[in-house]
Structure formats: structure tokens, C-alpha cells
Amino acid sequence: MLNIYNTLTRKKEIFKPIHENKVSIYVCGMTVYDYCHVGHARVMVVFDVVVRYLRFLGFEVTYVRNITDIDDKIIQRAIENKEDINQLTARFIEALNEDAANLNIIPPDIEPRATKYIDKIIIMVQQLLDNGYAYVTTNNDVCYAINKFADYGKLSGKQVEDLRAGERVDVDKSKQHPLDFVLWKAAKIDEPHWQSPWGSGRPGWHIECSAMSTDCLGKHFDIHGGGMDLQFPHHENEIAQSEGATKEPFVNVWMHNGFVRINNEKMSKSLGNFFTVREVLKQYHPEVLRYFILTSQYRSPSNYSDQELDAAKQALTRLYTALRGLDIENLPISDDKTYQQRFQAAMDDDFNTPEALAVLFDLSREINKARSNDLTKAAKLGNQLWHLGKILGLLQIEAESFLQATIIEQISSAEIENMITERLLARKNRDWATADRIRSELKEQNIVLEDNSEGTTWRRL
């Protein structure tokens, strides 16, 4: 029985979809004006695992992850770069897809873009005006009147009167309440704009998610996810917009993932303390980054550092080493269901990936024990490890190809093989001095040799 922590109720609840066997899920994706950093990677990986697990459980999942391709930051960046705005967003959407593919993220079923939804956004703004939740300001902006929405604050647990509006940013005088937010923004001359009943303009930040999610998944759907920082105001505002416009409940379960931190501080663009995914992948295999993300439960903060990534690499090496050389494709999965049951119990508990990973390590130990005397058993267990790994999006490549992967330019595989052949000859002649010399030469190049009864295997450190 799957339990999910729901931000709305602040507790774990047994998950029950609106329509039996079907799950509709919407996740706030990226605003495309820069490369993805590790924090974005976390959102993608976390919800990728959520969707993989839901599918594993047999649900028919419709997964929507949006792209916000019009907003203040994008406009500003285009001006800075002297770049056409569409060219800018196209460039970063392509980069986003590349990063996602590297991280073995299954593409969402629908990836709607804000600029393709202007008509539907305008309709929703009009509905909000008609329903009395919005007003046109003296600047010709359309604003949402939060005081009209009785439940405002229900997601983030905030009391409107307790908030320090204007503490850090000047309040726009044209607003009726300092926390009212823009639905439709009147355009300046040189900005991208679309025609609307309120003059030419563009959507405010929150409305596009309400319009896209409702259109793709219906007025009322199962799960809505995103980073912690979107809880307020973004998701709070989405609720106000969608429920104000449709007069129906919006979302059943709200899921929010924790931040990636650096030196105990949130990784963010504004602090400038971020690493982009592509930077990290210059140093580490993408699966190492994915594994690192899954070593923390998704709601907990996660601390990013080279040491952590090194540790992740070591751990993943252990799992792949267990899989190495096993003929898993040609043997059935093990009959022993205890590992799968433990794995599932962990995942059923609000996607507890660290505990699920612990099961994979126990399974690996079992494989390593079996491989010396019962290769068939080892391979069957290996098959199981591979299948469970798949739910986490891990362990799907050939073990050799992970263990021997070149990230930074190093000695070639052919050269290594040659030296190993040379060393095997020396060993045959019991010329240990030569054998050891070759081994330590390779060690200096970060190549580790492992002798066994069949010959010598190697891997890169």
C-alpha cells in the first residue's frame, strides 16, 4: 500500500487515485533561461522515480512536466545576450533535454510550453474576472484578489496577516492587497506580447501552470509536485487560480522535494553557488549523480560536495561489481521474493529510496556469496537486482561499461588490454617483478587490475 506525504495535510496518506488504476501527475519544470543545475536534476530524478514506481505498481500514469518559456528573467536574459528570445529558449530546452537524457530520465508524456497556451491562459484569467477573483489595475494589469479566496494559505500554512509583504521588495501601489499577484501583465513596447481583452500583454508567473495542468489533466487531478520553494507563493497561487476559475478541487496530493545544499546553504541561482549538470558530468558518470540524488529521501535536504559524489561512485561501483559477468539475461528472476518485498515496503513508505538502496546492497552481498559456488543462483539474483535497479533508473548499463567508463581523458582501453596481456605472460613465467611493475604503472593511471581464476579484469577509479 503506497503512502505519500501530502504537503496539504502535512502527513503521510495512503495513496488513492481519483480514477482507479490511473494516476495524473503534474510537476513544475524549468524556466528556460539557463542550464539546469543539480537542484533541477533532483526534481527531475525524484519525480522520474515516482513515476517509474507508480508504473511498476501497475498504474497507468499520465506525467506532465511543463516548460515555462516566457517570464521576466527570460526577457532580461535575452536582452543581456542580445539574443532572440525564441532562440534563447530553444537553446536551453535542447540543453535541458540533453541533461535529462544523460540522467536517464524518462521523458514526460506531455511537456507543455507556456507560450503555446496563451489562449487558454486568457480564458482562465477571464473566468477569474467573471467569478470575482480578479480585477484590472490602473496599469492595465490583471491581478488576483487573494482576499476573495477563502482558502488562501491552506497549502503553505500561512496566515495572510502574518506575512511580511513589502519587507524585502516594494509593494506595487496599484494592487488592492500587497500579496495580490499578477495574472496578466500589460506589455512594455519592446517585450514579447499577445493581444488580450485587457490590451496587449503577457501572462504572469503562476497562471501558466494552472492553465496547462488543467488542460492536460483535467480540473481535478491526483498529484502535483515541485521543489520546496514553489510551495509559496507559486503553488498556493495555482490553487487560488484553478479553484477560483473552475470552482472545483484542484489537486489531491502535493509533493515537494527538499533542496540540494552546498556548505549547508541552499543551492540557488540567486546565491550563485550552483553547479550545472553539465559541469558535474565532466567529472562524474551521470549515473553517479543520479545515485547521489537517490541516497537522500526526497523530502530531506541533500548536501552536494565532491566527497559525496566520490562516495556515490564507490557505492555504485559495488553494485555494478556484483552484477559483473553474470548471465542475467538468460536466466529467470530469482524465486526469492524477500528482496523485492523489502524494496517495495521501502518505496511504499513515501518513496524511501535510501532504504530501497540498502536492499540492493543486501542483494549484492547475496550475489557475491553465491557466485563462487552457484553461478545460476547468482545470475538469478543478479536479474532481480537489475529489475529493482530499473525502478530507480539505475544499473541499466553493462557493468563493464560503467566500471571502465572514461569521464576524463585517460589511457585508452586498447593500451590497457595490451599491458594486461603482457602482464599475463609475465605471470605465467612467474616473473612477479614485471607483473607488479605493470600493475603499478596502470595504478598510476587510475586503473585497477583484479586477477581471478579466469584471467584479469580491470576498472577505472
Added chain:
RNA sequence: GGCUGAAUGGCAGAGUGGUUAUGCAGCGGCCUGCAAAGCCGUGUACGUCGGUUCGAUUCCGUCUUCAGCCUCCA
């Protein structure tokens, strides 16, 4: 100021009202020509002060510290 959440062994990170998380690192052993990998064994960890309890790291309260939201941010 309001609201969230967190404090676990050398590091990372789960979990539990009484019994082994897991990974890395360390130590001892087996294996090995020697290694590496693997296997076996090995650590009086649960921020503070109180309370509840036969018993609390686990429940309740106090305090301390840290992080996040209340501007844009995943």
C-alpha cells in the same frame, strides 16, 4: 516577527518504544604469488534539560543550533 522542517556512530544517511539499517572509511581474519575485488568478524551513534513509561534515540514539552519560505528560485 509568522510559518515549515531538521539535529543519529569518523563521514554520508535510513529507521525503530526493548533485538544488525545500508554505503564509505578503520581494525582483525579468509582468499591471493603479492594485490585488488569478494567473504567473515568487529564500533556502549542517536543535540540539551525535563516528563510519560517497567523501559525512549524513538512519544510529549523546554531550550540550543541549523536550514527553508514570507521577492525571483527546483
